[in-house]
Each structure stands twice: as structure tokens, then as C-alpha cells.
Amino acid sequence: MNKSNAQFYQEANVYSPGGVHTSIRNVDPHLIFTKAEGAYIEDVEGNRFIDYQAAFGPFVLGHNYPKVNERVIDAISRTDLFGVGTTDLEIELSKKICQHVPSSEQVLFCNSGSEATYHAIRLARAVTEKPKLIKFQGCYHGWHDYVARNMLSDWDKIGKRDPGSAGMLEEAIENTLVCTFNNLENVEQTLKENQGEVAAIMVEPIPHNIGCVLPESGFLEGLSKLCSEYGALLIFDEVITGFRHDIGGFQKVSGVSPDLTTLGKAMANGYPIAAVAGKKEYMSRFNTQPGGDVWFAGTYNGHAVGTAASLATIEVMENEPVHDHIFRLGDRMRSGIKEIHDRLDINAIVTGIGSVWTSYFMDSLPKNYGDLQNNDGDLYVAYRKKLIEKGIYKMPMNLKRNHISYSHTEKEVDQTLEAIDDVLRELVRE
Ligand SMILES: Cc1ncc(COP(=O)(O)O)c(C=O)c1O
Incomplete structure (x- = not known):
């Protein structure tokens, strides 16, 4: 396959409205994923990403388990x-x-x-x-x-x-x-x-x-x-x-x-x-x-x-200790992100439970949808887009959660924290 993401996306649009088969999948960048294994997904151009979108949640053990x-x-x-x-x-x-x-x-x-x-x-x-x-x-x-x-x-x-x-x-x-x-x-x-x-x-x-x-x-x-x-x-x-x-x-x-x-x-x-x-x-x-x-x-x-x-x-x-593993990594991710927010003085909170986490760009925990008006949606989307450039796949849309699987390890979490640190520094500078 030597077509690019863009060429595939263009072709997809000829045969299906919007080129995707679920409305929410039509997001920029339009990547065409062709491989999945464990914590990783790979697009048609060979770019590899640590996946936290997990197809909106099913992958609790990891891809192609x-x-x-x-x-x-x-x-x-x-x-x-x-x-x-x-x-x-x-x-x-x-x-x-x-x-x-x-x-x-x-x-x-x-x-x-x-x-x-x-x-x-x-x-x-x-x-x-x-x-x-x-x-x-x-x-x-x-x-x-x-x-x-x-x-x-x-x-x-x-x-x-x-x-x-x-x-x-x-x-x-x-x-x-x-x-x-x-x-x-x-x-x-x-x-x-x-x-x-x-x-x-x-x-x-x-x-x-x-x-x-x-x-x-x-x-x-x-x-x-x-x-x-x-x-x-x-x-x-x-x-x-x-x-x-x-x-x-x-x-x-x-x-x-x-x-x-x-x-x-x-x-x-x-x-x-x-x-x-x-x-x-x-x-x-x-x-x-x-x-x-x-x-x-x-x-x-x-x-x-x-x-x-x-x-x-x-x-x-x-x-197997699936929940112990994903909960431990979830805690490592949340405490790592909190440390980054505190150190860089970012107006954000990280929340979640077990293997799921979300960073909101606001200063208090939301209790309901209305409270999320305080979340800086543009920053949220920009943050997720920049993470994709660093090989971390989180759906670049507002208010989307992230999922850790049993195939993720400390290595992926620490690499993600490094990328989050870099991206937040860039965004603070901008
Ligand atoms: C809580 C909840 N219920 C129901 C659904 C619908 O499930 P499906 O997309 O498999 O029809 C979803 C999908 O995201 C969901 O998140």
C-alpha cells in the first residue's frame, strides 16, 4: 500500500458521505489506520501511535489481543x-x-x-x-x-x-x-x-x-x-x-x-x-x-x-490482574499529569477513575455538563492535536476521555507524560 492518508481519505469520500462510517470519526487529521497491536495503532504511512482513544472504549486488554x-x-x-x-x-x-x-x-x-x-x-x-x-x-x-x-x-x-x-x-x-x-x-x-x-x-x-x-x-x-x-x-x-x-x-x-x-x-x-x-x-x-x-x-x-x-x-x-494493572497505570498517569500541571502552573485538572482519565482546562472538578462551559475547549483540542504529532493518539475533539489497556505498560505511560510535558510547555509559550 503506497497511498498516503490523504489519498485514501479522498477516495473514501467518493464512495461514502464524508468518507467515514460513524459521524464522530470525521476528524482532522484524517488518518487511515491499517495496523493495531497491543497499545499501538499504525497508519497507512507507517506512523505509530500509543492509542488511548481505544475506539471509544472497547480495548480494555489491548488491540489484537x-x-x-x-x-x-x-x-x-x-x-x-x-x-x-x-x-x-x-x-x-x-x-x-x-x-x-x-x-x-x-x-x-x-x-x-x-x-x-x-x-x-x-x-x-x-x-x-x-x-x-x-x-x-x-x-x-x-x-x-x-x-x-x-x-x-x-x-x-x-x-x-x-x-x-x-x-x-x-x-x-x-x-x-x-x-x-x-x-x-x-x-x-x-x-x-x-x-x-x-x-x-x-x-x-x-x-x-x-x-x-x-x-x-x-x-x-x-x-x-x-x-x-x-x-x-x-x-x-x-x-x-x-x-x-x-x-x-x-x-x-x-x-x-x-x-x-x-x-x-x-x-x-x-x-x-x-x-x-x-x-x-x-x-x-x-x-x-x-x-x-x-x-x-x-x-x-x-x-x-x-x-x-x-x-x-x-x-x-x-x-489475570487486569484491573490491578490498568488501575495502577491510570494512577501513574493522573499523578504524573497533575505534577506537570502544578509545575507549569497550567489552569487544568486531571480526573478519572481506574484506566480512564481526562484533563479539563478549568480550575475545579465538574459536577455536570453545565460546569464544562468553564473548560477551555480550544486549548483542549489543540493539546490533543499536538499530542498526535508526538505519537500519542487521543481523539482531537472536545471532552473526550482516554483509555489505558492491559497491554499498556509503564514505558508507554512515561513516554506519554514526557509528550504531555512538551506539548503543554509549547502551548503555554504560544
Ligand atoms: C454509554 C453508551 N451507551 C450506548 C452507546 C451506544 O453503543 P453503540 O455505539 O455500540 O451503539 C455508547 C456508545 O458510545 C455509549 O458510550
């Missing part, structure tokens, strides 16, 4: 997809998820986080016989009409009507109410104003779609109490936090048990599979169970590739 790949190859050399009944892989994986994820009495597989959140919401509506959903400003739960509003809203749209797409059904927009993260009074007020109408509260227990805004003590417990009080289901969208922060998800860490959980991403270290899990009493409403009245279907559900990859990923987590 041998034990996962071997399990997938083994699975597809004997099986693929039958579209009838179930498979040994599906049964084994269901067992593992119910064993590890505290609120999971039963589980069903689909292919993407968006499908999982759609199914969870529809189930909640069926169970409660109520129409409305509460989500939080800044949280992302996929692209479908029920949830695609008030994500990275313009500042003047915070908490106001802000559909994410043209073509959305008006009724879907109106039936999704938007609250402020870490503000229980606001949630209670919304529940009161919509008494008897709210089917579910859906929340990213840590809103990683705006970097890393941590829940304040009591917030998730408070949501659980309010749900019981107002007859709504609590749905934890653990598509990012699940398996990354603990093999049992953030519900295990926080001790708060939701009614339903959605899982994806780190569940299978980059292979396509997602899940909806929860109490048996609710899950048995799905029509995979004879007599169930909530539709659940998908041609590729439970495909051998995703189930085998997920089994292998979970088994590595069971048998």
Missing part, C-alpha cells in the same frame, strides 16, 4: 451462526455475565450498545406501562430516537429541547426528559411534574461521554430510591463502565443495583456484541420466552465471533 483472537478463530473454525435455538458459547457467556454483574439474573445478547439501550427502554415501558424516560444532559446512550437528544449540546441549549438529529419522531423527543447529573432535587422535581408517567431513569453511572464526571456520594443511591418511590425502573447504561472499571461493572464498585443494565464495548475487547441484563421478573417479559410480550430479535444476536471474544475477555479478567 492474542487470547481473544485465538478464541474467536477457534470458534469460527467449527461454528458460526445458526439462527435457531442457542449455542454452547451463548450459554457459557450468559452464565458468566450473571455470575459477575450483580443485578444480572438473566441476560440477552445483541450487537451494539444502541440496540441494548433501545431494548431496555422498551422493556421498562412495558413493565411500568408508562411512556416517559429521564436521561441526563451530556450522557450518550446511542443513536436511536428515544435517547438521541441533549448530548454535547451547545451551551445555550443545556437542558432545553435539543434533538441530536433531523428526522426524529417528535413524540420520542417529547417523551425523553432531560435532567442534570448529580442533582437529585432536579430529578425529583421532574418526577413530580410527570407523576405517573416516567417509566425509567437511564444513566451512565459515570458520564464518560463528557470525559469523566464522577457521581457524587449518594447520587446513584438517590436515583435508586427515587425510582422505587415513583414506580420507575433504574437503568444503568454500563456500555463504557461495564468490565472496564470492574468485571462486575460500576454497579459492583458503587454497590448500587439497577433494575436493568446495558453492556457492550469492553465486554468483548473490540469484537461486536452487547447485552441487556436485569431482574428475571422483568427479563422474562421478552418474547424469547414463550408468552413474553416484549419483542427481542436480531439476525446476528449471539454470533460466535462476539460470544467467543467476550468469553475470552472475561476469562482473562478472571485469571
Whole structure:
């Protein structure tokens, strides 16, 4: 392959609108990645980067992880997809998820986080016989009409009507109410104003779609109490936090048990599979169970590739110190960055949990999306662009988190800290 990044990108634009297959991927510089291994990704021109973008989170073990790949190859050399009944892989994986994820009495597989959140919401509506959903400003739960509003809203749209797409059904927009993260009074007020109408509260227990805004003590417990009080289901969208922060998800860490959980991403270290899990009493409403009245279907559900990859990923987590390793490196990264900020007197804070970190260019920890107006977005993007020039790949967009994998080592973290030091010095001088 001797075409350049630019030539490939130009060609891609001929055949696909914008040349990419997910809107958010259309970022400058337009790099065409052709190789991935461990902590590294490489573009078509042979430039190698330490990867922290991790394809928005799945790569918790690292790219092209041998034990996962071997399990997938083994699975597809004997099986693929039958579209009838179930498979040994599906049964084994269901067992593992119910064993590890505290609120999971039963589980069903689909292919993407968006499908999982759609199914969870529809189930909640069926169970409660109520129409409305509460989500939080800044949280992302996929692209479908029920949830695609008030994500990275313009500042003047915070908490106001802000559909994410043209073509959305008006009724879907109106039936999704938007609250402020870490503000229980606001949630209670919304529940009161919509008494008897709210089917579910859906929340990213840590809103990683705006970097890393941590829940304040009591917030998730408070949501659980309010749900019981107002007859709504609590749905934890653990598509990012699940398996990354603990093999049992953030519900295990926080001790708060939701009614339903959605899982994806780190569940299978980059292979396509997602899940909806929860109490048996609710899950048995799905029509995979004879007599169930909530539709659940998908041609590729439970495909051998995703189930085998997920089994292998979970088994590595069971048998090796994955979380110890990524948490230790996360701490090393955060304390290293803090030292750089302090030494260079940069108006910035570094925050995160476990393997995830974010530097915000502001002077206090944000509690919700609104607080992020204080983040210097231009500096944030310039910083990430300059890091790419130094071989550190972080998506050059505002408010994006970074992920460490089990394949990263002290060497990569220290090299990244050196690059951060250089880049911040340059930016301070400019
Ligand atoms: C918290 C959360 N939920 C759901 C989704 C949607 O998942 P998918 O892109 O697999 O449809 C995402 C994707 O980024 C996510 O971050």
C-alpha cells in the first residue's frame, strides 16, 4: 500500500458521505489506520501511535489481543451462526455475565450498545406501562430516537429541547426528559411534574461521554430510591463502565443495583456484541420466552465471533490482574499529569477513575455538563492535536476521555507524560 492518508481519505469520500462510517470519526487529521497491536495503532504511512482513544472504549486488554483472537478463530473454525435455538458459547457467556454483574439474573445478547439501550427502554415501558424516560444532559446512550437528544449540546441549549438529529419522531423527543447529573432535587422535581408517567431513569453511572464526571456520594443511591418511590425502573447504561472499571461493572464498585443494565464495548475487547441484563421478573417479559410480550430479535444476536471474544475477555479478567494493572497505570498517569500541571502552573485538572482519565482546562472538578462551559475547549483540542504529532493518539475533539489497556505498560505511560510535558510547555509559550 503506497497511498498516503490523504489519498485514501479522498477516495473514501467518493464512495461514502464524508468518507467515514460513524459521524464522530470525521476528524482532522484524517488518518487511515491499517495496523493495531497491543497499545499501538499504525497508519497507512507507517506512523505509530500509543492509542488511548481505544475506539471509544472497547480495548480494555489491548488491540489484537492474542487470547481473544485465538478464541474467536477457534470458534469460527467449527461454528458460526445458526439462527435457531442457542449455542454452547451463548450459554457459557450468559452464565458468566450473571455470575459477575450483580443485578444480572438473566441476560440477552445483541450487537451494539444502541440496540441494548433501545431494548431496555422498551422493556421498562412495558413493565411500568408508562411512556416517559429521564436521561441526563451530556450522557450518550446511542443513536436511536428515544435517547438521541441533549448530548454535547451547545451551551445555550443545556437542558432545553435539543434533538441530536433531523428526522426524529417528535413524540420520542417529547417523551425523553432531560435532567442534570448529580442533582437529585432536579430529578425529583421532574418526577413530580410527570407523576405517573416516567417509566425509567437511564444513566451512565459515570458520564464518560463528557470525559469523566464522577457521581457524587449518594447520587446513584438517590436515583435508586427515587425510582422505587415513583414506580420507575433504574437503568444503568454500563456500555463504557461495564468490565472496564470492574468485571462486575460500576454497579459492583458503587454497590448500587439497577433494575436493568446495558453492556457492550469492553465486554468483548473490540469484537461486536452487547447485552441487556436485569431482574428475571422483568427479563422474562421478552418474547424469547414463550408468552413474553416484549419483542427481542436480531439476525446476528449471539454470533460466535462476539460470544467467543467476550468469553475470552472475561476469562482473562478472571485469571489475570487486569484491573490491578490498568488501575495502577491510570494512577501513574493522573499523578504524573497533575505534577506537570502544578509545575507549569497550567489552569487544568486531571480526573478519572481506574484506566480512564481526562484533563479539563478549568480550575475545579465538574459536577455536570453545565460546569464544562468553564473548560477551555480550544486549548483542549489543540493539546490533543499536538499530542498526535508526538505519537500519542487521543481523539482531537472536545471532552473526550482516554483509555489505558492491559497491554499498556509503564514505558508507554512515561513516554506519554514526557509528550504531555512538551506539548503543554509549547502551548503555554504560544
Ligand atoms: C454509554 C453508551 N451507551 C450506548 C452507546 C451506544 O453503543 P453503540 O455505539 O455500540 O451503539 C455508547 C456508545 O458510545 C455509549 O458510550
